[in-house]
Amino acid sequence: MKGALWLLALFLIAVAVTLAARYNSGYVLIVAQPYRVELSLNLLAVLLLVMFFIAYFIVRLAVITFRLPAEVSGFRLRRRREKARMMMLDGLRAFFEGRYAKAEKASVAVLELKESPSVSALNAMVAARSAHELRKYARRDELIAQAKTSAPKEITLLLMTQAELLLDEHRPEEALKILHSLPHAGAGKHTAALRLELRAQQRSKNWDAVLDLLGQLDQRNAIEKTVMRQLRLQARIESLKSRMLNPNALKEYWQNISSADKKDSKLAAAAARAYAAMGDCVAAHQIIEESLNAQWDSELAGLYAKCPGSDAISQIEHAEAWLESHPNDACLLLALGKLCVNCELWGKAQNYLEASLSVDPDYPAHLALAQLNEKLGRLELARDHYSKGLELALWRLDALEQE
Structure with missing residues (x-):
């Protein structure tokens, strides 16, 4: 519709010009001694119009001629950038597909095109990661x-990549040095840097x-709560x-842990083992008792007899009080049996050990019974329990190897 209107307008203008020229009888006299040129006004208008178009064409041609080098240069630049973009995409695709040799080749080819520092840095890191996967360290x-020299403003990208790759190469000390040299070190690090430093x-x-x-990381809610608790533990x-060889450091560290955390069975077990290794059985027993009174843990109960204290009778009383609430706990029964052995309560020791064996036939109970029978001179029974305990221990080892 719009084209038809323009065509109609041009037609009307042509008709108007034709009618004006038909009824126009004017002329123009041009005098240039010794010449005189007389032209009709209509012809002069046509000549001026033709000269205008010729002049316009010449000017446009000159402008195009002057702009030609810049246009050619811009065209080449666009072609180079398009080529670099396609090669960069090929490199990224190959990297994520696991074709690292092709990814390195494509990324290095983009580097040779000398694109902007940011693009060069990105391609250099893809090439570096690909070389790392190929073990070309x-x-x-x-x-x-090279990227650090050519793109100094992208230092965070380069250092983060370098630290991650060094960490993957089992060089954590060097990775830490690089992470500490980040522009925003300390608490100002972004979450990814903190995660990497954590590893x-x-x-x-x-x-x-x-x-x-x-x-x-907990303040930033960067790790799921359950995982956070496990990592902290x-x-x-x-x-x-790490403080087992330094009694003062161990005591100071344990005192600074909150009461709620001290009751955690796994942490209490580690502390009890550490104090037992130092020979402080009283502290080890106290830690176990406080934790078990707050929350029962069968494995922790089994540690109660690991460190023979000076007041074994009091330990037996504590353990027998727990037994009222946990009568079928094999670890507790085993611990009671060992405590009775330490007090030379042979009959009670045998009863508790046999009860533990009936609940959970495992090699520690067989070993304890073998040692007890050996002390009592019942060598045949001792050999029988040693044999059964060894058989169970070997079976456990085979099961672990199959897993």
Whole structure:
């Protein structure tokens, strides 16, 4: 519709111009001595119009000619960028498909096109990760070093990648140095950097630093609550183990743990083992008693007889009080049997050990009964329990190997 209207308008203009030229009798006289040129007004208008179009064409041609080098350069730049974009996509696709050799080749080819620093840094990191997966560690380090020189503003990207790859290569100490050199070090690190540092500190066995990082990540709600509790528990247990040779450090650390955490059975077990290793059986027993009174744990009850104290009768009384609530706990019965052996209560010891064996026929109860019978001179029974205990222990080992 719009085209038809334009066509109608042009037709009307042509008719108007034709009628005007038909009834126009004017002329123009041009004098240039010794020449005189007389033209009709209509012809002059036509000549001026033709000259205008010729001049316009010449000017446009000149402009196009002057712009031609820039247009050619822009065209080449667009083609190069399109080529770089396609090659970068090929490299990323190959990397995520696991075709690391092709990914490295494509990414290095993009680097040779010398795109912007940001694009070069991204492609350098893809190439570095690909070289890392191919175990070409020297090539990986070379690519990262080149990227640091060519794209200094992308230092966070480069350092994060380098730290992650070093950590994957089991070089946590070097990864930590790089993470500590990030532009925003300390509490200002972003969550991904904190997660990466957490892994590095765990592998370096810096458990106090692990607990500090877990606190920061917990504030950001960066780790699921159940996983956070497990990680904290593991870190506290390992911290306790690392202080086993330093009694003062162990006591100070245990005192600084909250009362609620002290009642955790796994943490209490680690603390009890640490105090027992130092020979402080009183503290070990107290830790076990407080934890079991708050929350029952069969494995922790089994530790109650590990460290023979000076007041074994009091221990037996505590254990027998627990037995009223947990009569079929094999570990508790085994612990009671061992405590009775320490007090030379042979009859009670045998009863408790046999009761433990009836609840859970396992090699520790057989071993304890073998030792008891050996002390009592019943060598045949002792050999029988030793044999059965060894058989059960070997069966357990086979089951673990099959898993």
